[in-house]
Amino acid sequence: MSGFQRYKKILDLFSEERSSWTVLEISKSLKTPSSTIYRIVREMVTAEFLESASGSYFRLGPAFIKFNRIITFSDPLVRAGQPFLKKLANENPITSVNVLARLYGNNVMCVADYKSPTFKKNTSYQRGKLMPLIYGATSKAIIMQITGKRLENLINLENFKSDEHKTNFLKELKNDRKKGYCFTEGQVDKGLIGFAVSISNKKLGIVASLSSIFNLDDFLLEHEPIIYANLTTYGLLVEKYINEIFDDIQKYHHETNSIR
Amino acid sequence: MSGFQRYKKILDLFSEERSSWTVLEISKSLKTPSSTIYRIVREMVTAEFLESASGSYFRLGPAFIKFNRIITFSDPLVRAGQPFLKKLANENPITSVNVLARLYGNNVMCVADYKSPTFKKNTSYQRGKLMPLIYGATSKAIIMQITGKRLENLINLENFKSDEHKTNFLKELKNDRKKGYCFTEGQVDKGLIGFAVSISNKKLGIVASLSSIFNLDDFLLEHEPIIYANLTTYGLLVEKYINEIFDDIQKYHHETNSIR
DNA sequence: ATAAATTTCTCATAAAATGAGAATTATTAA
């Protein structure tokens, strides 16, 4: 264990299911002497990446809330897209969950979501949640932007049920790429359907998607054109705003650099 | 620079105002050779605490979104209080921002907020935001729970305008402690007033507050009793739920320990 | 295609992390 890994390994123990750990538990889990873990944990508490809770338990610290906030208020994709999610929800013909997701390393992560107040079911689409790479329209509208070697690498990390499954997936991807949008049914959550369009910005290295998720029960065929129209319109708007934000950032850096 | 500090110092450069940095900029700013920074940044990108953006810029990475999510879904205070903020907003006689904040190290941080849809002004009360320790009802309802040496230490970190200011603050604190709630006017944002009650849980080491912020212009004296009644009721409810969550956690750890 | 900027690599040296166990401090129970 060395470098940042030393700290990362500890943080990675914390999850929704298990959000507090004692030093001894960490020590056992990582097979590392407790005197070492005590030292490391103390460091991380000082840095506010962990905080000591009751008993001798430790929890994730406030640093994550702080930095998350900075991202929310400065990430180009979130800044550009967040305000449109609610509008999209309001203009959709039926109650929906609307999601901005992007490729982060080898994962798709939801970075912003807005659920209509009337949407009842709990969904897997929530900010911060990692999504499966090969299931759901949200992810497909992201993967379909990737080609060549990069696509191959990503795909190879996934567990397909069979070779046929894989071939089919790639075929669908090609089709979706032509159509410019994705549709899936029940791939992530039972009883839900998803529609998605791609969002990207080369200069900022953003590979993302905008999607609307509906209850299958609410859905009628006549809704489809409106849904696609909405997604396409807002998708383009988001891209436009990302560009504007990019220009702002450029300008800002230019200024601060010339001042220096 | 050693240990976690090495990484923390880099992360601390990132802010809402300046959310992307090049290695060279970091290197200059921290007065550390760029070959060293390149190595460290690479590590952090691998760990998803940073991500490379356009040009040669780096941004905060997805790890923060992920861990923030884990906190949101597992932090006892957030879990217990979040669902009540909207209810509180709906029951308040006038449009409001409702806030859960807690003491984190030597800072007060907002950990959840709900703004009535009709509330127009932008406020400083947003999840993840660090609040001034000695201004605003939100913070006072937190500080007033602290006594003795700990209070002295906290207070000594603050810049009071004068000795009188400090004495007054401590006097007010005593008063508020007796009354059981706090009120301030325009201390954090001009034109806004705040009401707050304390929330705490010794076993979990939580020192927090629940507060409602209103436009001064909307406020009438007759609203006051309702506001206090709401805050008190919901404050107690939140504490009750924190206790229940605590019991759940205890039970969970008991189970996982005995299985092991 | 060339120049410039960015990033990685190498390696000797300096610095820091490690872990066993002792010492101290908190917590719990009698």
Added chain:
DNA sequence: TTAATAATTCTCATTTTATGAGAAATTTAT
């Protein structure tokens, strides 16, 4: 309160890792 136990910090010799200067390679811009 006291005794017992658990949690945390400390110490230090040893091992491991980080450092930084500059060369080399790669990427990006002209």
